[in-house]
Amino acid sequence: MTATSLRPRVAASENHVDAAIRLASIFAESAADLDLTGAFPTGNFRLLHQSGLVALTAPVELGGSGAGLTEAAEVIREIARGEPSTALILIMQYINLAQLLKGRWPEHLVRAVARDATERGALINALRVEPALGTPLRGGLPDTTARRVGEAWLISGRKIYSTGAEGLTWAIVWAKTDEDEPRVGGFLVPVQAPGVRIERTWNPIGMRATGSHDVVFDEVRVPLDHAVDIRAPSEWATREGQASWFGILPGALYTGIAEAARDWLVRFLKDRVPSNLGRSLATVPRIQQAVGEIEELLAVSRRLIRSAARDVDEGRPLSQSEAGLIKVVTTENAIAAVEKALKLSGNHGVSRANPLERHYRDVLCGRIHSPQEDTARTSAGLLALGL
16 A cells, blocks of 8 residues: 555544544445455555554654544454445554554654654554464563664564555564564564565455455665664563553454444344244244344443553553453454354344355454453453462
């Protein structure tokens, strides 16, 4: 994706959540095609930028809207109801922009990234996962290496599952230095820099339009100050300031997918009139109870997400353990809700002529994101046991 230089055109009467609702209905029209082709949702991000949503969480003093976690979660949930791959790429954008003034970056790079996002709709993400390492949250040093040569770093390595890769302007590349005592951390790399190559490897069953391809770095040269945050490995025990966002925003996304599945189910149940019944399936008490079970799961998740996000915005951040549990509970609720919808719709639900099977494939991907179920629950258990 090429970032556009068009400045956002936001209607004075439209707030960010209303804009997300409006755009989600547009995105839903092309969601099936994006799922089929796996193409990057370039057009969606053009509209997001024009509506002032790409730089939603960038600090106000840097030209952004300065939105907190509560508003970001509402926007993500609504966008996911229309096209969830777009929402996942947007999650990574929101987390990284929200942290710009909270890290150790040089001021001129902070301003460059914020300016690109606010003026051009440019995207940024942290590329961390590797073939041998897996996710850094489970420990270990990356194979990707930054070698110092004079007044520059030369970065070489391969990143996999790089969300939004083909649409990024900036990548925060997780790498270790070649020093005797290696440091590890983020190196800010322009994705168009010489030596950066994207290999189109992403071909999953769900969330197919995230463009999460491999990114290869072959002696990519960046200035010394592009080592925006490198530290001793022991200093990276937690995702400072990010745990709450990584816990809440994925839950919002997958809740949005489940709501889209629920919406389709409700229409189906109202329209479906079996000849032996003589009235719509929606009138059957057993069906009504089953739909109520879906509503129960979704209502609990929405309340949990909003309450937790509000706590964060009011200065009460979640512990890493609590954030992980919220992610697990909300994503599992979403999966259970869509599975119940499949049960109720039978063959119609698994037919490719209907969107429910796509919602199911998409919602299952909630189990893949860090923190995963075993990590979150083991961490909580160790904390409770005082071990």
